[in-house]
Amino acid sequence: MKNLFVYGTLRHVPLLEAVLGKAAAEIEMAPATLEGHSVFAVKDQDFPIIKEREGAAQGLWLGNLSATDVARLEFYEGGFDYDLAPVEVSVEGANRPAQVFKSDAGWQPDGPWSLENWAQIYGALTVCSATEEMSYFGVKPRGEVDGMLPMIKARAIAQQLAAQGSLGESPGGMIRADVRDVSVTRAYAKYFTLDDYEMSFRRYDGTQSVAVQRAVFVATDAVIVLPYDPVRDRVLLIEQFRPGPFARGDDLPWQLEPIAGRIDANEAPQETARREAQEEAGLALGALHEVSKSYASPGCSTEFYHIYIAIADLPDEVVGVSGLEQEAEDIRSFLYSFEDLMQMTDEMKLVNAPLVLASLWLARHRDRLRASA
Template sequence: MSNLFVYGTLRHVPLLAVVLGREADAIDMSQARLSGHLVHGVRGEDFPFLAKGDGNADGLLLRGLSETDVARLDFYEGGYDYALIPLQVTSDQGIEDAQVYVSEAAAWVPEGLWSLADWAAAYGVFTVHKALEEMSYFGSRSRAEVDQLLPTIKSRASAKVIAGTQEILHNPSQLSLSDVTVSKLERPYANFFSMEEYELSFRRYDGTMSETVKRAVFMGTDAALVLPYDPVRDRVMLVEQFRLGPTARGDDKPWQLEPIAGRVDGGETPVQTAHREAQEEAGLTLQRLESIGKCYASPGGCTEYFHIYLGVADLPDEVVGVSGLEVEAEDIRSYLYSFEEVMGLVDRQALDNAPLILALLWLSRHRERVRAAA
C-alpha cells in the first residue's frame, strides 16, 4: 500500500474516480500541499506540470493505494509523460511521505499558475468522458496503443460533451436518457471507429421498463458539413472523394459527391470544424455560416451526428481543384454547379448522399433570403 500526492487534473474528483475505477467515497484522500513547488499551466495544452518555486502546490493526498490502483494511475498518467518520484507533503496529519507524478518533458513552456477551477470549467466534463474510454482499455491494451487512439477518443469525448449540452429538440414523449438503464457495456473493437455492445432496458410507453435487450452500436463522432454557396453567382461547390462505405456495399461508384465534411476534433466546436475543413478540403475562407440542421446519420445503429451548415463564400471559376491533407491520404476534387443545375440533379435523383440532398433542399427554401442578404 502506498501514498500518492496529486496536484493537477486528478484533483478533479470525478476524474480521479474514473481512473481508480471506484466511487469517490471509497477513496481515502485528504487535502495536502507540497512546499517549495508551484503548479504551472502548459502553453497550448490542457494539463499542468510541477516545478520548484517559492510557494506551495495544493493537492490531494491519496492514502493506502493498492498495486492495482498505482497500475491504473500509471496507465492513465503515462499518456502525459509523467514519472513517479518520492517527496514529502504536509497534510492534516502532519508531514507524510508520498509519491508524486513529475513531468519529464523539459520542452514544455510554462504559462502562468494553473487553476483547477478554471480547468474544470473548460475541460472537466470532456476529460472525464475521455478517461472513461481510456481506462476501459486498462489490462487489454498498452499505453502506447491507447495513445495511438487518442485523437479519435478525444473526438468521441467531444461528441458526448456536445450531446450533453445542446438544447433539447422536439420531444413529444418527454422520455430521456434517465429512462434507459445500462447493465453491461463492452467495447469489442476500437480503432479509428469503435463498436460498443450494450445490455440495457428502456422505458415503454405504458411506463414499465422493457426486458434486458442486447444492442450494438457503431461509435462515430460528431461531424461538421458545409455546403459552400455563392449568393452573387448563385452557385454551389461540391467535393468528390473516395468513400469506403459505398465500396464495402459493392457500389460501382464509390467516389461520392458531397458537402465539405470532417469530424469535430477533441476540444473543437462544430463551427470551428466547419471553417477548418473548408480550408483543408477546398482552400475556402467562408464569409459566414448559416445552420441548416443538426441530425443523426443513422440513429438505429450509429452515434455519428451531423452539424450541417451553408457556408457563404466567393466561388469564382478558378476556385476549383484538388485538395486535402496529405497526412490523411485525402484526395479531394471540387466542382462548381449553378443552383438550377444542382437542383436538376436532385430532381432526377442523381445524387445519393443524404446530407448533400438535405442541404440542397434547405437552400431551395432559403435561397432568396440568402441572396437578398448578400
Template structure:
C-alpha cells in the first residue's frame, strides 16, 4: 500500500470518493503540507499543477494505505490531465507520491484557490468524474482524454439542470433508478435505464426499460433588426434529416451551438453569433427554456431573439474550420418568416418557436431600434 498527497481538485472529498469508488469513511486521509512547492492555476482549465518553488508551502490532503486498485483508478483519472508520479517528503515526515505535470504541459498563472474552485467548478467536476470513472476498465486513459471535452459539456448540462425554471404544477414524485448502462459514447452518448417511477395514484410503476440520448445544452438565437423589420437565419446540412431520409437535408434554423462548461447560455448565444454569422448581437430577449424532445434526449434549448443591426452586407458563409462547419446566413423579412412558418415550410422547431414569439412581441421591440448601419446593395 502507498501514500498519496493531493494538492488540487482531489482535496474535494466528494470528488475523491468518486475516483476511488468508495465512501470517505473508508478512506484514511488527513491535512498535510508540502514545503518548497506551489500549487498554481493553469490557463488551460479549472485545475492546478504543482511546481517546485523555494520557500513556498502547498496545503493538501495526505491519503494513506492506497491499494493497487486505488492507484489504478487514480492513474486512470489523472491520465486525462497529463500528470506523472513523483515521490516527496511532506512537512510531517511522511513520504508520499504526488502527480506532477509533464514538462510544458500547462501554462501556469496565479496561486490556485480550492475554495473558489469548489464554488465554481466542484459540481461539474463531480458529474464529469462520474462519467470518466464509469469507463474505468472499458477504455484507456488516452481514449477518455479525447472524449473529455464532451464529458465536461454533458456535466455542465447536469449542473444547469439544477436551476431549471419549469415544473410548477407537475408531479414531483419518486424515481427509483435501478440500473444505468452506457450503450454508446463518443461525441454523444446513449444511456439505457431500468427504473421505476411514481404513478399518479401514488403507487410505484413496474420496472421499465428506457433509452436516452445524452447530449449538451444549447443556445439558439434568432437575430432581428427592428429598423429593417427582418431576421437572419442560417442554413447548414443536418444529420437528423439525413438519417430520416428527408428530401431536404439543408435546413433553415436560428444560430445555434452548445453551451460550453463555465459559460452561460447568454454568453454562448453571443459567441455563436460571431462564429456562425460574423455578427454582433446588441441585446437578448429570452424566448423559451425547453427540452428538444424529453421522451428520448437530454438536449435542452435556451432560445432567444436578439436585437441586431442586419444590413444587406451582413450575410455570407461562416463557421469554424475546427468543427467542419459550413454555414450560410440569409436575411428574411418578418413577413417572409411568418409566411414560411404558417406554411409549415420551416422544419426547425426552435425557429418556429422564435418566429411566433417574435410575432407576439414585435411591436414592443420596434419601439427601441438598434443603431443601424447603412445598407450596401
C-alpha cells in the first residue's frame, strides 16, 4: 500500500473518482501540506506543476492506495509527463511519508495556480475526458492513448455542449429518460470510436420496446462556415480530398464544401469558425449568422454541426492553396457568384449536405445581408 500527495487537478474530487474508478467514500484522503514547495500554472496549459520554492503547497494526502490504484494514477498522469518522487507531508499536524507526481519536462511556470478557477473553467470537461481516458486502462498502452487525447477531449466537448440542452422540437414528448436498460460496449477506438449499444425505448403506445442493438459512430461537434461577401455577392468554397466519398466508390473524392473543422478543447463554436477560416483559407471573418445546429446522420452517428454564414471580404486574390501541414491538409479555395452557387444547387452539383443547407439559408436571407452591408 502506498500514500500519495496530490496538489493539482486531482484535488478535484470528481476527477479523482474518475481516475481511481471508485466513489469518494471509498478513498482514504485528508487535506495535507508539503513544505518548501509551491504550485504554479503552466504556460499555455490547463494543468499545474509543483516546484521546490519557499512556501507550502496545499493538497490532498491519499492513504493506503492499492497497487491498482497507483497504476491507474500513473496511467493518467503519464499523459502529462509526470513521475513519482518521495516527500514528507503534514497531515492533521503529523508528518507522513508520501509520494508526489513531479515533472522534469521543462514546463514553464506561469504564476500561481487556483484549483477553484480551474474547476470552474475546466473541471467538467476534464472529468468527462478522464472518464474515456481511463476506460483504456489495461486495454491500450499509454503512448497510444496519448495520440488519442485531442479527439478524446473533442468528444468530451461534444458531450458538454449536448448537456447545455437541445433546441430540437419533439411533439411526441419523449425525452432521454424514456430510453432504459442501456449497456454500451466500445467496439473500436482510435481516432474515432464506434460503440455498440443495447437499449429499450418508450413506444408511442406507452409500452417499452424490446431490447434493440444499435451501432453508433462517436464523432465530435463540428463547425461549418460559408463565407459570403454581400458587396460582391459571392461566396468562397474550398476543395479537398475526402476519404468518405473515396471509400463509397465515388469517382470524385475531392469535395467542394464550406470551411469546416471540429471544436477543440475550451473553444466556443464561433471561435472554431474563425480559427478554421484562417487555417483553411487565410480568411478573417466578420459577423457570423447562425444557419443551423443539427445532427449529420442521427440514425448512426453523434456528429453534430454548428453551421454559419460568415460575412467576409472576398476579393479575387483571396483564393489559393492552404491548410495545416501537420494535418496533411491540401486545400484549394474558389470564388463563386451567388447565381453560380444557386445554379450548382439546382443542378445537384453540390453533394455536401451542409453546403446545400447553408446555400438555401443564404438564398432566404441574402437581401437582408446585402441591405445591411
